[in-house]
Amino acid sequence: MKEKIQVVRGMHDILPEHSPRWRNVEAVLSEALSAYAYEEIRLPIVEKTELFKRSIGEVTDIVEKEMYTFDDRNGDSLTLRPEGTAGCLRACLEHGLLHQVSQRLWYIGPMFRHERPQKGRYRQFHQLGVEAYGMAGPDIDAELIFLTRRFWRKLGLDQRLQLQINSLGTVEERQAYREKLVAYFQQGVNFVKLDEDSRRRLHSNPLRILDTKNPDMQEVVTNAPLLPEYLGAESLQHYNAFKELLSDSGLSFVENPRLVRGLDYYSQTVFEWVTTELGAQGTVCAGGRYDGLISQLGGKPSHAVGFAMGMERLLGLLESSERISARANPHIYLILVGEQAGRSGLTLAERLRDEFAALRLQVHCGGGSFKSQFKRADRSGAEFALIMGEDEVRNRQVGVKSLRKEAEQIAIDQDELMSYLKSAIWK
Missing domain, CATH: 3.30.930.10 (Bira Bifunctional Protein; Domain 2)
Structure with missing residues (x-):
C-alpha cells in the first residue's frame, strides 16, 4: 500500500x-x-x-x-x-x-x-x-x-x-529616531544584552527590536529612547x-x-x-x-x-463563544427506503427547498434499512426526520418523527405536508 x-x-x-x-x-x-x-x-x-x-x-x-x-x-x-x-x-x-x-x-x-x-x-x-x-x-x-x-x-x-x-x-522623524536608537543599542552594555535576531536587525530594521518577545531583553528595551519624543x-x-x-x-x-x-x-x-x-x-x-x-x-x-x-x-x-455556531446542522433528514421512495423522495426534497428558501434538508442517498438510516439521521444533528418507504409511497403519505424530543411518529398526506411544516415545524 x-x-x-x-x-x-x-x-x-x-x-x-x-x-x-x-x-x-x-x-x-x-x-x-x-x-x-x-x-x-x-x-x-x-x-x-x-x-x-x-x-x-x-x-x-x-x-x-x-x-x-x-x-x-x-x-x-x-x-x-x-x-x-x-x-x-x-x-x-x-x-x-x-x-x-x-x-x-x-x-x-x-x-x-x-x-x-x-x-x-x-x-x-x-x-x-x-x-x-x-x-x-x-x-x-x-x-x-x-x-x-x-x-x-x-x-x-x-x-x-x-x-x-x-x-x-514621518519618514524624516523616524530616521532621526532610528539613529538615536541604533546608537543606544550599540553601547557596550546594551549590545551585550541583544539576542542574535536583534543584532542582525540593528542596522536594517532597529525598530523591530522594540517589539521583541525575549524576556531577557525587556530591561534594555524599556530604557531605550521613545519615538514620541522625536x-x-x-x-x-x-x-x-x-x-x-x-x-x-x-x-x-x-x-x-x-x-x-x-x-x-x-x-x-x-x-x-x-x-x-x-x-x-x-x-x-x-x-x-x-x-x-x-x-x-x-x-x-x-x-x-x-x-x-x-x-x-x-x-x-x-471557539468558546455561543454567539457564532460551530456547525449548521440540517433541519430535516429525509429517510428513503425502496426504489420508488428514492425516486419520489428526491422530487419531494426539491419541492421543499423551493418552498422554504432557508431550509437545510439532507436526503439519504445510497440505500440502507430504516434502522441504519435513522442512526444516520440522528448523527446528522437534524431536528426532524421525514420518512418515505413503500407504505408511504403507496398511501401518498410522509412520516414525520422528532429526533430531539419524545414524540410519536405521525403520518401526513403529501398534499398537506407543506402546510403542516409551516405551522408545526418551520415557524
Whole structure:
C-alpha cells in the first residue's frame, strides 16, 4: 500500500465541522463593512516578487526569509502573497481606481509565509484586509478603529480585546529616531544584552527590536529612547486629533510607545487590537497609515491607511463563544427506503427547498434499512426526520418523527405536508 500524502507542514485543512463557523464570521464582518460603505476587491494569490521587495523592503525578515518565491516557465520571479496591502494598492494603481477619488476597499483570503509553525501562526493563514485611500485626516484613521470595534461587538468580543496605539511620525522623524536608537543599542552594555535576531536587525530594521518577545531583553528595551519624543508639530497634531476622536466616541485605548509595525511602509498612526487569551500570538488585528507606499509603487503621492486581521486568531477567540455556531446542522433528514421512495423522495426534497428558501434538508442517498438510516439521521444533528418507504409511497403519505424530543411518529398526506411544516415545524 502506498504511503498517504500528508498536508504541507504549517498548512491546515478547514474541515466541514469548522467551515460553518468561518462562513458565519465572514458574514458578520461583511455586513459590518457594508454598513461603512467599504467595497470588496478580489486579488490574485500570486504577484511579481518585485512588488513585495519594493513595498515591504528587501532587508525585512519577510523578504529575506519567509516568502514563497519561485521562477515560472517564462523565467519571471513570482511570489505567493505574504500580505495583502501591496497587491491591493498595485490593483488600484493598475486600474486607475485612485484617480482623483478616494476608495474604501476590503479583501479576504489566504496569505503565505515560511515561518516556524506554532499555534496562531501558520505558513498558510487567512486575513481580512481593509484599505482606505485618498484621505489625509485623522478622521479616517478613527473610522477604521470604529469599524473594528463594531466587529468585536457583533462577535461578542468587545470585552476581550484591548486597543493599543502609537504614532511613527514621518519618514524624516523616524530616521532621526532610528539613529538615536541604533546608537543606544550599540553601547557596550546594551549590545551585550541583544539576542542574535536583534543584532542582525540593528542596522536594517532597529525598530523591530522594540517589539521583541525575549524576556531577557525587556530591561534594555524599556530604557531605550521613545519615538514620541522625536515627533514634530504636524505629527503630534495628527496623533492628538486621532486620540480625541477615539475618546469622544467613548473608546478606551492604551498608548504604547514601543508599538511598531514590521513593514517599512508605515508612518504616523499605528494600532493593534491584542488579547491575552492566545498566548504569544496575541495580536488579532493590526494596521496604520502608510502614505509613502503609493509613490513607492509608482503612483502619485497620496494618502493610505488600513489594517489586517488574522482569521485563525479571531476564530481561536471564538471557539468558546455561543454567539457564532460551530456547525449548521440540517433541519430535516429525509429517510428513503425502496426504489420508488428514492425516486419520489428526491422530487419531494426539491419541492421543499423551493418552498422554504432557508431550509437545510439532507436526503439519504445510497440505500440502507430504516434502522441504519435513522442512526444516520440522528448523527446528522437534524431536528426532524421525514420518512418515505413503500407504505408511504403507496398511501401518498410522509412520516414525520422528532429526533430531539419524545414524540410519536405521525403520518401526513403529501398534499398537506407543506402546510403542516409551516405551522408545526418551520415557524
